[in-house]
Amino acid sequence: MRTSGGFHGRRIQKTGGSTFIVSLPKHWVVARGLGPGDVLQFTPRADGSLTVYPASATPAESQRRVVDVSNDDEEEHLFRRLIAEYIAGYPLLEIRTPGRMNARTREVIRSFAQRMIGPEILEETSEAVILQDVVGQNPLPIPSIVRRMHQMVRAMQADAMAAFRQRDVSIARDVVERDWEVDRLHWFLEKQVTSALRDARILATLDLSLPECSTYLLASRVLERIADHAVRISQTVELLGRETTPERILQELERMAERAATSLSDALDSLDRRDIRKANAVIDAAEQFTREREHVLRELASKRGRLAVGLAYVLESLERSAFYASDLAEIAINRAVEAPLRDAEATSAEPSA
Numbered sequence: 001m002r003t004s005g006g007f008h009g010r011r012i013q014k015t016g017g018s019t020f021i022v023s024l025p026k027h028w029v030v031a032r033g034l035g036p037g038d039v040l041q042f043t044p045r046a047d048g049s050l051t052v053y054p055a056s057a058t059p060a061e062s063q064r065r066v067v068d069v070s071n072d073d074e075e076e077h078l079f080r081r082l083i084a085e086y087i088a089g090y091p092l093l094e095i096r097t098p099g100r101m102n103a104r105t106r107e108v109i110r111s112f113a114q115r116m117i118g119p120e121i122l123e124e125t126s127e128a129v130i131l132q133d134v135v136g137q138n139p140l141p142i143p144s145i146v147r148r149m150h151q152m153v154r155a156m157q158a159d160a161m162a163a164f165r166q167r168d169v170s171i172a173r174d175v176v177e178r179d180w181e182v183d184r185l186h187w188f189l190e191k192q193v194t195s196a197l198r199d200a201r202i203l204a205t206l207d208l209s210l211p212e213c214s215t216y217l218l219a220s221r222v223l224e225r226i227a228d229h230a231v232r233i234s235q236t237v238e239l240l241g242r243e244t245t246p247e248r249i250l251q252e253l254e255r256m257a258e259r260a261a262t263s264l265s266d267a268l269d270s271l272d273r274r275d276i277r278k279a280n281a282v283i284d285a286a287e288q289f290t291r292e293r294e295h296v297l298r299e300l301a302s303k304r305g306r307l308a309v310g311l312a313y314v315l316e317s318l319e320r321s322a323f324y325a326s327d328l329a330e331i332a333i334n335r336a337v338e339a340p341l342r343d344a345e346a347t348s349a350e351p352s353a
Contacts, residue, residue, distance in 0.1 A: 043200045051200035065090035071102045078105065082112045086119065087187060089195035091133040093119070100126050115180060117188040142208060142216045143272075145189045149223045150268050152182050154261055156230040157321070161257045163237050164314060165250060172234035182227040186220045193217050215335050219271060222328045226264065229317035229324075240310040249299055249311065256292065256318045259285065263325035270329060274336035279329035286326035293319050 010022045029035070032054055039055040067085050069078055085093055095109055109129045113119045118135035156175050163171035193213045196203035206213065245253075263282045270279035293315060300311050 043204045053200065063090050064092040064094060067093055067095045069095060069097055069105065071097050071099075071105050073105070075104070075108050078108050079112055082109065083116075083187060086112075086116055087190045087194055089191050089198065092122075093131040094128055095131070096128040098127075101128065115184055117184055118191075140188075142189055142192060142206060142213065145185055146216055146219050146223070146268070149182055149185050149220060149227075150264070152178065152185075153223050153227045153230065154265070156182070156227055157257065157261050157264075160230040160233040161254060163234050164240075165245075165254070167237055167240065167242070169237055172237040175234040176231050179227050179231045182224055186224040189220045190217060211338055212335070215271070215331055218331050219268070219328055222324045222331075226321045226324050229321045232317045233314050236310040236313050239313070240306060243305075243307040243310065245307070245311065246299075249296065252292075252296055252299075253311070253314055253318065256289065256296075256315075256322075259289065260318050260321040260325065263322055264328070267325045267328040267332060271332035271335060274332070276333050276336045279332040279336070282329035283326045286322045289319055289322040 010024075013021050013023075015021055034040075034054060040052055041055050043051040043053075065085060065088065067081070069081065073081075082093075082095070097105060106124075106129065109131070110121070113121055113131055118133040119131040120134045121129060122132040123130040156178055159171055160175050162168070163175065192202075192206070193216075196206055196208075196213055197210070203210065203213075208216070263285050266278055267282045269275065270282065296315055297312075300308055300315070303311065
């Protein structure tokens with residue numbers, strides 16, 4: 001046996017005509033209460049390694065997390081804490097307060113359960129609320145979640161600009177409300193990836209490698225940010241009120257919005273297809289976007305008051321959206337470079353005829 005940096009080396013031995021065996025470190029076996037006759041399970045990973053765990057190991061699905069909170073916590077702070085606990089991936093959350101839980105704290109927990117994918121109130125006592133994840137770890141493939149987020153973000157972008165042109169407060173408020181749908185999908189995806197990092201068995205069910213999980217998580221974050229900028233554009237509707245946007249500026253902003261939306265679609269397409277050329281075109285388009293932004297800023301220099309402020313907000317959000325698409329294109333390039341290595345490994349692993 002060789003030991004280096006915490007890693008234990010074992011020589012492969014051959015027994016019989018075709019069986020290979022490897023011995024296990026004694027301290028690992030003893031620490032887990034294992035002995036002769038116990039069964040081990042192996043999960044192959046994309047990098048060629050194996051994950052070993054006892055067949056009797058308690059799966060993550062049965063784990064309970066006790067969350068101690070206070071009735072004095074700010075509502076927003078408590079909500080953020082619950083999101084973090086949700087992302088950690090525990091299927092049972094027992095939220096407790098020292099003494100009787102007040103109505104305000106219970107209402108925050110109920111609101112949290114309604115907004116997230118999965119948690120349902122299983123039990124309530126005077127001092128605690130227990131939430132159970134009724135959806136499970138992987139009801140939706142991660143790539144499908146990202147595609148759904150993209151559809152929602154594209155619709156939000158289009159509606160935000162429609163609300164801006166028409167000064168329609170109802171459409172603007174609807175865009176703001178739909179931002180929660182994007183957020184909840186992002187949090188759900190983040191929970192899946194976190195669970196996969198903690199438990200190799202969950203990773204095996206995703207049919208993705210860890211680098212791919214990281215790629216899709218980054219893509220999800222980009223989409224969530226772009227949705228935030230669609231909300232910001234919508235919020236300018238009430239700020240502008242009855243202020244009239246000059247038609248020339250309005251048309252220019254709408255053209256920029258369309259280009260930003262197209263860049264996002266192209267970036268996601270380059271991610272799916274591992275198309276480096278298309279990804280580079282998205283990055284180049286973002287740089288061109290900056291030059292066009294300077295032209296519009298000169299137009300805005302002659303405006304004053306709420307109109308100038310509102311139009312500047314819209315312009316900035318469109319530019320940020322284009323650059324987030326550029327970030328996604330860079331992620332696509334990284335994935336395109338990584339993918340051939342995996343393909344080569346898969347080919348080399350195939351048995352020869």
